[in-house]
Amino acid sequence: xxxxxxVRIADLTWLLAGAGGPRLLASLGAEVVRVEWRDRLxxxxxxxxxxxxxxxxxxxxxxxxxxGLDKDKVQSVNRGGYFNDIxxxxxxxxxxxxxxKGRELFKQLVAVSDVVVEAFTAETMRKWGLGYDTxxxxxxxxIYVQQPGWGYTGPYVKYASYGxxxxxxxxxxxxxxxxxxxxxxxWGFSYMDWSGxxxxxxxxxxxxxxxxxTGRGQYIDCSQVEPGIGMTGTAVLDHGVNGRHSQRTxxxxxxxxxxxxxxxxxxxxxxxxxxxxxxxxxxxxxxREMGNPDWAEREQFTTLADRVKHQDELDRLVGAWTRDKDxxxxxxxxxxxxxxxxxxxxxxDRIERDPQLKHLNWLIPLAHTEIGTWPVKDIPFHFxxxxxxxxxxxxxxxxxxxxxNDYVYKELLGLTQAEMDAFEKEGVI
Amino acid sequence: xxxFLFDVKVLELAEEQGEFCGKLLAGAGADVLKIEPPGGxxxxxxxxxxxxxxxxDRSLYFWHYNFGKRGATLDIQTPTGAQLLKKxxxxxxxxxxxxxxxxxxxxGLDWQALRQLxxxxxxxxxxxxxxxxxxxxxxxxDLVHLALGGQMMCCGYNPKDDGSYDTPPxxxxxxxxxxxxxxxxxxATVGALIGRExxxxxxxxxxxxxxxxxxxxxxxxxxxxxxxxxxxxxxxxHAQPAxxxxxxxxxxxxxxxxxxxxxxxxxxxTLVDFLxxxxxxxxxxxxxxADPANRKGRAFAEHFSDVQAECVAAFGMEEIWHEAQExxxxxxxxxxxxxxxxxxxxxxxxxFTKVQHPELDESFTYTGAPMLAHECAWREGxxxxxxxxxxxxxxxxQLGLSPEELGALKEKGII
Numbered sequence: 043x044x045x046x047x048x049v050r051i052a053d054l055t056w057l058l059a060g061a062g063g064p065r066l067l068a069s070l071g072a073e074v075v076r077v078e079w080r081d082r083l084x085x086x087x088x089x090x091x092x093x094x095x096x097x098x099x100x101x102x103x104x105x106x107x108x109x110g111l112d113k114d115k116v117q118s119v120n121r122g123g124y125f126n127d128i129x130x131x132x133x134x135x136x137x138x139x140x141x142x143k144g145r146e147l148f149k150q151l152v153a154v155s156d157v158v159v160e161a162f163t164a165e166t167m168r169k170w171g172l173g174y175d176t177x178x179x180x181x182x183x184x185i186y187v188q189q190p191g192w193g194y195t196g197p198y199v200k201y202a203s204y205g206x207x208x209x210x211x212x213x214x215x216x217x218x219x220x221x222x223x224x225x226x227x228x229w230g231f232s233y234m235d236w237s238g239x240x241x242x243x244x245x246x247x248x249x250x251x252x253x254x255x256t257g258r259g260q261y262i263d264c265s266q267v268e269p270g271i272g273m274t275g276t277a278v279l280d281h282g283v284n285g286r287h288s289q290r291t292x293x294x295x296x297x298x299x300x301x302x303x304x305x306x307x308x309x310x311x312x313x314x315x316x317x318x319x320x321x322x323x324x325x326x327x328x329x330r331e332m333g334n335p336d337w338a339e340r341e342q343f344t345t346l347a348d349r350v351k352h353q354d355e356l357d358r359l360v361g362a363w364t365r366d367k368d369x370x371x372x373x374x375x376x377x378x379x380x381x382x383x384x385x386x387x388x389x390x391d392r393i394e395r396d397p398q399l400k401h402l403n404w405l406i407p408l409a410h411t412e413i414g415t416w417p418v419k420d421i422p423f424h425f426x427x428x429x430x431x432x433x434x435x436x437x438x439x440x441x442x443x444x445x446x447n448d449y450v451y452k453e454l455l456g457l458t459q460a461e462m463d464a465f466e467k468e469g470v471i
Numbered sequence: 472x473x474x475f476l477f478d479v480k481v482l483e484l485a486e487e488q489g490e491f492c493g494k495l496l497a498g499a500g501a502d503v504l505k506i507e508p509p510g511g512x513x514x515x516x517x518x519x520x521x522x523x524x525x526x527x528d529r530s531l532y533f534w535h536y537n538f539g540k541r542g543a544t545l546d547i548q549t550p551t552g553a554q555l556l557k558k559x560x561x562x563x564x565x566x567x568x569x570x571x572x573x574x575x576x577x578x579g580l581d582w583q584a585l586r587q588l589x590x591x592x593x594x595x596x597x598x599x600x601x602x603x604x605x606x607x608x609x610x611x612x613d614l615v616h617l618a619l620g621g622q623m624m625c626c627g628y629n630p631k632d633d634g635s636y637d638t639p640p641x642x643x644x645x646x647x648x649x650x651x652x653x654x655x656x657x658x659a660t661v662g663a664l665i666g667r668e669x670x671x672x673x674x675x676x677x678x679x680x681x682x683x684x685x686x687x688x689x690x691x692x693x694x695x696x697x698x699x700x701x702x703x704x705x706x707x708x709h710a711q712p713a714x715x716x717x718x719x720x721x722x723x724x725x726x727x728x729x730x731x732x733x734x735x736x737x738x739x740x741t742l743v744d745f746l747x748x749x750x751x752x753x754x755x756x757x758x759x760x761a762d763p764a765n766r767k768g769r770a771f772a773e774h775f776s777d778v779q780a781e782c783v784a785a786f787g788m789e790e791i792w793h794e795a796q797e798x799x800x801x802x803x804x805x806x807x808x809x810x811x812x813x814x815x816x817x818x819x820x821x822x823f824t825k826v827q828h829p830e831l832d833e834s835f836t837y838t839g840a841p842m843l844a845h846e847c848a849w850r851e852g853x854x855x856x857x858x859x860x861x862x863x864x865x866x867x868x869q870l871g872l873s874p875e876e877l878g879a880l881k882e883k884g885i886i
Contacts, residue, residue, distance in 0.1 A: 045666025
C-alpha cells in the first residue's frame with residue numbers, strides 16, 4: 043500500500059516552491075487535487091522547455107525576457123516539461139475562486155479533504171471568507187498550511203519572495219562563490235524553491251502524523267525564507283560565539299581541513315572534476331596516481347596542514363595534471379584507489395551516462411494525457427514494503443488543465459452532469 | 472505544547488551525512504537518541520569551535536546539527552555493545568543509519584534481522600550512492616556530491632564573450648548535499664510513520680544521497696529531456712540555455728543586492744516608477760518604452776539591467792530594498808547568514824533562539840523553528856549533548872543496568 047493512502051490534499055499552490063510540496067506527498071500516496079483557474083495559470087505552464095509540437099516562445103527568448111511571459115505565444119498550456127515534472131502524480135481541476143459559487147464548491151472540496159495548502163498573498167483566503175476558522179468549521183480536523191515567502195506575521199508580511207530572493211536574504215547566496223573580491227556566484231537554480239517544497243511537505247506530514255495520533259488538525263505558517271536561515275546555523279554560531287563573519291571559500295573546504303579540495307579542469311569543453319582529499323591515505327593514493335611527481339615530495343606539501351596552507355600552488359599543480367585527462371576515466375581511476383572524486387556532471391551526463399542513477403531508476407516513465415509518456419524524476423527514497431513512486435495514486439504525470447473535473451466534481455462532490463454544465467457556462471469551473 | 476512527533480523515538484547512528492535529518496526529527500518533537508562511539512562522533516572534530524578551543528564538546532558544527540538530541544556512547548563493534556544496541560532497537564520507532572560502510576550488516580543486523588527484533592521498526596539508511604549499484608563503494612563528501620549531482624554545473628560565474636569559461640563551476644558551501652538528503656529522508660521517515668498507523672508494521676527505506684542531490688536541480692533536467700538543450704551557468708542567476716541579463720548588482724557599500732523581474736501584469740511599470748522615485752530610471756520613462764513591443768529582445772533586456780545596476784550602486788545594501796518590497800518589487804539584500812539575527816522580521820517570529828549552555832554558563836543564538844505552528848511547538852532545546860551525557864538515563868534508566876554494570880562498561884571502554 044501507499045503510506046498516505048486516504049489522505050486528500052486540496053492544493054492551491056503554484057510554481058515550484060508551492061507546488062513541489064504536494065508533489066512529494068503524491069509520491070507517498072496522497073490524493074492531491076491541484077486547483078487552477080485559466081485567468082491566472084501557473085507560470086510554469088507557459089515556460090519552456092515544451093514537449094515537441096508546441097508553438098511557444100523559444101527557450102532563448104525566455105532566458106532574455108525580464109518583463110513578463112508572453113502567454114499568447116503559447117498554444118497549449120499542457121505541454122510544459124518543467125510543469126509536468128513538478129506536478130506529476132496530482133489530479134487537476136479548474137475552479138474560479140474569485141467567483142462566490144466557486145468558493146462554495148471549494149468548501150465542498152474542503153469537507154472531503156484532510157489538508158488545504160496555498161501560497162497566495164497574505165490576506166487572499168481570508169478576504170474570500172476562507173480563513174482557518176471557516177475551514178475548521180467545515181472540517182474540524184482540517185490541516186491548513188500557508189506558504190508565505192517571509193511568513194504571515196511580522197513587518198515583512200507583504201514582501202515578495204522567489205527562490206533567488208530567499209537564497210539572497212538567508213545568506214545562502216553570499217556563501218556560494220570564490221572569495222571576495224569575486225562577487226557571490228549564488229545559485230544557478232532555485233534551491234530555496236526546492237527547500238520550500240521540502241518544508242511544505244515536511245510540515246504537512248508532521249501535521250498528518252499528529253492528527254493520526256490525536257485527532258486534531260492545525261494551522262501552520264510555513265515561510266520560504268526561514269528554512270534557508272536554518273541551514274546557516276554553523277555560520278550564525280561562529281559569529282555569535284566567536285564574533286567571526288562568514289566568508290566565501292570557493293570550492294575549498296571551509297571547516298574540515300582538506301587539500302586538494304576543488305574543481306579541476308579536464309579535457310573537453312568546460313569539463314571539470316571535483317577532488318576532495320583529506321586523509322594521508324587519500325593524499326598518498328593521489329600522489330601515486332599522479333605518477334609520484336617530484337613536486338609532491340616538496341616540504342610544503344608534507345602534512346595536511348602544509349597542503350592547506352599552500353593550496354594555491356597545490357591547486358595549480360593538480361590542475362596541470364588533470365587538464366588533459368578525460369574526466370570520467372579519471373573519476374574511475376581515482377575512486378578505484380579510494381580518492382573521493384566526481385565529475386561536475388551536466389544534466390546530459392546524469393540522464394545519459396551516470397550508471398548509478400540508472401541503477402537507481404532515478405527517472406521513471408509516466409504517461410501524460412496530452413504529450414504522451416516522458417521520463418519524470420522519481421522520488422529519491424526507496425521503500426521496501428510500501429509502494430512509493432512519483433506516479434502517485436494517479437499513476438500519471440502532471441494533469442492537463444481541468445483534466446479531473448469529472449472525477450472530483452462528480453465522484454467526490456456528487457455533482458450531476460447538468461450541474462457541472464451550468465457551472466462551466468457561468469465561468470465557475 | 473506537544474511536538475508534532477511527540478511519541479516517536481529515534482535512534483541515530485550517523486556521521487555528517489545523517490545528522491541534519493536527526494536534527495529535524497528532534498525539532499519536530501521526536502525523542503532522538505544519538506549513539507556515538509566512545510570518545511564521541513567524528514563530527515565533533517569539525518570546526519569552527521567555541522572560542523576556537525578545539526575540543527569535542529565545543530564544535531559549533533556539532534552544536535548546530537545535534538541540537539535537541541540526547542546522546543549516549545556505545546562501542547557497537549563489541550559483543551556487549553551490539554547486545555545493548557539490539558535492546559535499544561527493540562524499543563525505538565526509527566533507526567536512522569548514516570554510517571559509511573555496511574556497519575550494521577557486519578554486526579549481523581541486516582534488514583531481516585532488524586525487523587525480527589522489532590517488526591514496527593522504520594529503518595532509514597542514507598548511503599552515499601546506494602546499497603547496491605556500480606558506484607556503491609565510491610567515496611564522496613559534500614563537494615563530490617554537489618559535483619556529481621549537477622549543482623556545480625548550474626552554479627558559478629558568467630562565461631566569457633566567446634562562451635568559454637575561465638572560472639570553475641561552484642559548490643555552494645554549507646553541507647547542502649546533506650541538507651538535501653536529510654530533508655528527503657525526513658519526508659520518507661514521517662511518511663513511513665503515517666503508513667505504519669495503518670499497516671502496523673515498519674519498513675526499510677534507502678535514501679541514496681547521490682540520488683537525492685541529483686533530483687534537486689531545476690530546469691536543466693527537463694531542458695535535456697524535452698529539448699536536448701544544455702543550460703549554462705551564469706553569475707547569480709539560473710543556469711539557462713542562453714546567457715541572460717544580470718539580476719545581481721553591487722551596492723554603494725561594496726555588497727550586493729538582487730532584483731528579480733516581477734512577472735505579474737504591471738510588474739515592469741511598478742519597477743520603473745520606483746526607480747524614477749529614486750531619480751534612477753534613466754531613459755526608461757520615455758514614451759517609447761510604454762509599449763511592451765519595444766521592451767523585447769537582448770538589447771533592451773541588457774539596457775534595463777544596466778539601469779537597475781546604476782540604481783543599486785547609488786545606495787547601500789540595506790538602504791532601499793524595503794521601499795521596493797513595499798511596492799511588490801522582488802528586491803533583496805545579499806546578506807551574510809549572521810546578518811539575519813537582528814532583523815526585526817525574524818525577531819517578531821522568533822526565528823532565532825537563545826540556547827543555554829549550562830556547563831559554560833553562557834547562552835548563544837541558534838537558528839530555530841523553520842515554520843510557525845500554534846497547536847504544536849518546534850523544539851527549543853536542549854543544546855547538543857556532551858559526550859555520553861545521557862549514558863546513565865539510557866543504560867540504567869531505560870535498559871535497567873545497575874550503576875556497577877555501567878561502571879564496568881565504562882572501564883572496558885564499551886561506553
